Amino acid sequence: xxxxxxxxxGTLEGCVLEIIGGEETxxxxxxxxxxxxxxxxxxxxxVYTILLRLERNGLxxxxxxxxEVGPPRKFYALNxxxxxxxxxxxxxxxxxxxxxxxLKEGGR
Amino acid sequence: xxxxxxxxxGTLEGCVLEIIGGEETxxxxxxxxxxxxxxxxxxxxxVYTILLRLERNGLxxxxxxxxEVGPPRKFYALNxxxxxxxxxxxxxxxxxxxxxxxLKEGGR
DNA sequence: TAGTGGTACTCGGTACTACGAGGTAGTGGG
DNA sequence: CCCACTACCTCGTAGTACCGAGTACCACTA
Numbered sequence: 001x002x003x004x005x006x007x008x009x010g011t012l013e014g015c016v017l018e019i020i021g022g023e024e025t026x027x028x029x030x031x032x033x034x035x036x037x038x039x040x041x042x043x044x045x046x047v048y049t050i051l052l053r054l055e056r057n058g059l060x061x062x063x064x065x066x067x068e069v070g071p072p073r074k075f076y077a078l079n080x081x082x083x084x085x086x087x088x089x090x091x092x093x094x095x096x097x098x099x100x101x102x103l104k105e106g107g108r
Numbered sequence: 109x110x111x112x113x114x115x116x117x118g119t120l121e122g123c124v125l126e127i128i129g130g131e132e133t134x135x136x137x138x139x140x141x142x143x144x145x146x147x148x149x150x151x152x153x154x155v156y157t158i159l160l161r162l163e164r165n166g167l168x169x170x171x172x173x174x175x176e177v178g179p180p181r182k183f184y185a186l187n188x189x190x191x192x193x194x195x196x197x198x199x200x201x202x203x204x205x206x207x208x209x210x211l212k213e214g215g216r
Numbered sequence: 217t218a219g220t221g222g223t224a225c226t227c228g229g230t231a232c233t234a235c236g237a238g239g240t241a242g243t244g245g246g
Numbered sequence: 247c248c249c250a251c252t253a254c255c256t257c258g259t260a261g262t263a264c265c266g267a268g269t270a271c272c273a274c275t276a
Contacts, residue, residue, distance in 0.1 A: 001203050002196055006232065009262050010114030011208065018211055028224050038207040046263055048225060053262090070223035071271040088110055090212065095109050097205055099146040100119065103126055104198065114261065117233050136253050154234050156255060161233090178252035179242045 004041065012042065014089035016050050017078065020060060021086055026073040027051050051076060059085050112149065120150065122197035124158050125186065128168060129194055134181040135159055159184060167193050 015037075019030050030051075031044045051074075054060045059082035063075045078086065123145075127138055138159075139152045159182075162168045167190035171183045186194065 002200055004118075004200060004204060005263060006118030007200060007204055009117040009233075010112075011204070012263070015208070015211055022214075026224080037211055038203070041264095043264070044224080045226090045265070049227095049263075052226080067223075067272085069272065071225075071269095073224070092110055092112060092115055093208065093212075095146070096112060096115055096119070097208075100123065100201065100205075103123055103145055104201075106130075113234055117262075120234070134253080135255095149235090151235070152254080153236070153238095153256085156253095157234075160255085175242085175253080177243065179240090179254070181253070 001040070004039075008039070008042070011093065012039075012046070013050050013054070014086070014093065015039070016047065017054070017059070017082060017086045017089060020054075020076050021078050021083065024075050024077045026075050028073070054082070109148070112147075116147070116150075119201065120147070120154070121158050121161070122194070122201065123147070124155065125162070125167070125190060125194045125197060128162075128184050129186050129191065132183050132185045134183050136181070162190070 015034065016030060019025065019033055025033075027048050028044065031042065031047045034042045034047070051060070051062075054076070055062055059079065060076045061079050063077070064072050065075055067073050123142065124138060127133065127141055133141075135156050136152065139150065139155045142150045142155070159168075159170075162184070163170055167187065168184045169187050171185070172180050173183055175181050
């Protein structure tokens with residue numbers, strides 16, 4: 001697939017929120033998950049940037065826990081604000097994708 | 109609807125291409141069309157920057173024609189490169205939206 | 217014991233895009 | 247004459263994903 005970079009703007013953060021909402025997890029695993037899901041070119045640096053932003057904006061709670069196979073992991077969980085933001089994200093996505101599909105179908 | 113600015117990045121240009129592909133038209137009318145279609149907060153300045161970019165990148169051909177109700181209009185039509193780019197845009201959109209929907213459905 | 221590969225996070229800088237605010241101009245009505 | 251509507255352009259800003267480099271911990275092997 002071509003470069004999706006620009007199209008991912010504004011949606012990738014929501015995807016990360018959704019993944020965290022599914023289960024408490026950490027950056028490295030989130031990157032792997034995204035790659036599996038078809039976001040093949042998303043790299044770890046991007047994910048960590050998003051995670052720090054989410055933390056700074058008070059949408060997640062982070063907890064550092066030791067790992068048996070490497071350095072400690074920083075686990076993230078959604079808080080109430082994060083769940084609200086996730087809801088807003090999906091509402092925006094629904095809205096946008098319906099508009100785009102309308103346009104594609106001939107836009108009446 | 110909340111602010112869609114970030115989510116529009118990478119898709120708005122494709123929407124403009126699609127509109128031009130439907131019929132030869134001009135900036136002011138494209139802005140109105142987008143607003144009607146639900147992209148309510150898109151302003152003319154944004155559309156003009158996109159149109160100039162499309163022209164610079166050789167995806168459209170522009171023709172200035174006089175108007176009877178105001179200043180001359182700059183009409184845009186897709187060329188071959190523009191039609192190819194439009195095809196790539198829809199392919200990317202299909203890809204992205206299917207991935208996002210997969211994630212939303214529980215992401216297996 | 218030194219090296220390699222996989223795991224895990226952070227930071228500084230870059231490129232691209234949409235937006236905001238302002239300016240220029242033509243037409244016609246009160 | 248002033249104002250509204252039409253129509254286009256421009257400069258600066260903010261936000262986001264990406265890139266590159268750095269740091270560090272662990273396990274395995276030569």
